[in-house]
Amino acid sequence: MSKQFQKPxxxxxxxxxxxxxxxxxxxxxxxxxxxxxxxxIDTPVFENAALFEKGTxxxxxIVEKEMYTFADRGGDMLALTPEATPALCRxxxxxxxxxxxxPIRLYTTAPMFRYDRPQQGRLRQFxxxxxxxxxxxxxxxxxxxxxxxxxxxxxxxxxxxxxxxxSIDDLTSxxxxxxxxxxxxxxxxxxxxxxSQRRLQSNPLRLLDSKDERDISFKxxxxxxxxxxxxxxxQHFTTVKEALTAAKIPFTIDPLLVRGLDYYNRxxxxxxxxxDERAQSTIGGGGRYDELIKILGGxxxxxxxxxxxxxxxILEMKRQKKTPSPLDSVNVYIxxxxxxxxxxxxxxxxxxxxxDIACSIGESTRSLKAQLRRANTSGAKITIIIGEEEIKKxxxxxxxxxxxxxxxxxxxxxxxxxxVKILNQ
RNA sequence: GUGGGCGUAGCGUAGCGGUUAACGCGUCAGGUUGUGGCCCUGAAGAUCGAGGGUUCAAAUCCCUCCGUCCACCCCA
Numbered sequence: 462m463s464k465q466f467q468k469p470x471x472x473x474x475x476x477x478x479x480x481x482x483x484x485x486x487x488x489x490x491x492x493x494x495x496x497x498x499x500x501x502i503d504t505p506v507f508e509n510a511a512l513f514e515k516g517t518x519x520x521x522x523i524v525e526k527e528m529y530t531f532a533d534r535g536g537d538m539l540a541l542t543p544e545a546t547p548a549l550c551r552x553x554x555x556x557x558x559x560x561x562x563x564p565i566r567l568y569t570t571a572p573m574f575r576y577d578r579p580q581q582g583r584l585r586q587f588x589x590x591x592x593x594x595x596x597x598x599x600x601x602x603x604x605x606x607x608x609x610x611x612x613x614x615x616x617x618x619x620x621x622x623x624x625x626x627x628s629i630d631d632l633t634s635x636x637x638x639x640x641x642x643x644x645x646x647x648x649x650x651x652x653x654x655x656x657s658q659r660r661l662q663s664n665p666l667r668l669l670d671s672k673d674e675r676d677i678s679f680k681x682x683x684x685x686x687x688x689x690x691x692x693x694x695x696q697h698f699t700t701v702k703e704a705l706t707a708a709k710i711p712f713t714i715d716p717l718l719v720r721g722l723d724y725y726n727r728x729x730x731x732x733x734x735x736x737d738e739r740a741q742s743t744i745g746g747g748g749r750y751d752e753l754i755k756i757l758g759g760x761x762x763x764x765x766x767x768x769x770x771x772x773x774x775i776l777e778m779k780r781q782k783k784t785p786s787p788l789d790s791v792n793v794y795i796x797x798x799x800x801x802x803x804x805x806x807x808x809x810x811x812x813x814x815x816x817d818i819a820c821s822i823g824e825s826t827r828s829l830k831a832q833l834r835r836a837n838t839s840g841a842k843i844t845i846i847i848g849e850e851e852i853k854k855x856x857x858x859x860x861x862x863x864x865x866x867x868x869x870x871x872x873x874x875x876x877x878x879x880x881v882k883i884l885n886q
Numbered sequence: 887g888u889g890g891g892c893g894u895a896g897c898g899u900a901g902c903g904g905u906u907a908a909c910g911c912g913u914c915a916g917g918u919u920g921u922g923g924c925c926c927u928g929a930a931g932a933u934c935g936a937g938g939g940u941u942c943a944a945a946u947c948c949c950u951c952c953g954u955c956c957a958c959c960c961c962a
Contacts, residue, residue, distance in 0.1 A: 522960050770962030833922040
């Protein structure tokens, strides 16, 4: 046992019993993106490492300590995608999508990789639903994306999801704010938690995110970015809020909402289940990133996007006891006895499948009783029994598994018609 | 990277120094000749995560490693 292979740390086998969740989410994504007119795109699982170093930002945790970076045999430095946004932007530029009518509305679902310590809701390989609208600075687009994700949760029948919204202004005014914030905290430095003292150097915005008791009172009195937005950002934010209200999407303004990626500006948002004590419970988040495409070497191109984690959505579905409907099982099970019957059941199965009737065949080595038991657990609605006697007579027994004891015997040539008749009842 | 909890058959658990490691679910086979679900009987399935140590004796105590879970950091 111990010598057997184990899946790498932080990875998951998605076993058959979990597939209904995945199918349901994929189906809902399909529906919602269609309703909003988004096109699917698929990009490689790995990219040049430099794409993320530049795009995601080389001071972010993702790039600094979580990337799966490796040199391939030719010596190129590659990385397994830790987040989709830079990859989609790369594709936008590389494929000249800027020359198409703007904006471009894209979505993808793909595995993401981050070398982090696994815990609930956090894996090293996880799956994200990712949406980006590239080529528009329109605040209505921000609201549209937020609404799209909101509708996805509705499709999944998730309730009590809170939308937290904020604006983190544009880069230049934020820089000024950060220096003001640093000035505010500097004199308090030795009263702060160790983590926060460190944050003061590395990423002062994170101070507002601290959960440490020692920091909370300072954090409440700290200057708020949202109270001093530039005129344009203020206007932008107001329109986003108005659009959300028009779409009847409730939101709470969270002045302390800070997202971890460097490239965000203006609108940032997060979806969090209410009354959920778990730590890693954010089930979706995103924001505007007007500078990213330029950073990647393209023309100045405003854009917005979000990512939502499948695994976290599933955790929340389970918590809310939203069980997806089971996947289809076979309709017909063929039990057979004897080698002639064996061949006949293979022939019959092929014919059934040609008629779009899902079926499976029993094990020739097993007793009829055992085959019927299996038919029962397989969920088949009908069992067809072919034994030596039936072969002699040229018939098949059709047994309904749902009613008590009903079974009929028909000429083998009429089996399909009879099966169809019963299935349609 | 830091801190804590936990690792016993496929799954969920009991046993917590002393005879062949127990139970439930599941699996397989039977309950008269070819008929499922309920019920009954039986069987298979565990070098008690791995390695080392303490002891006359270890699944039970100690150490190391691995895995896993939870939290921090960070994020989906």
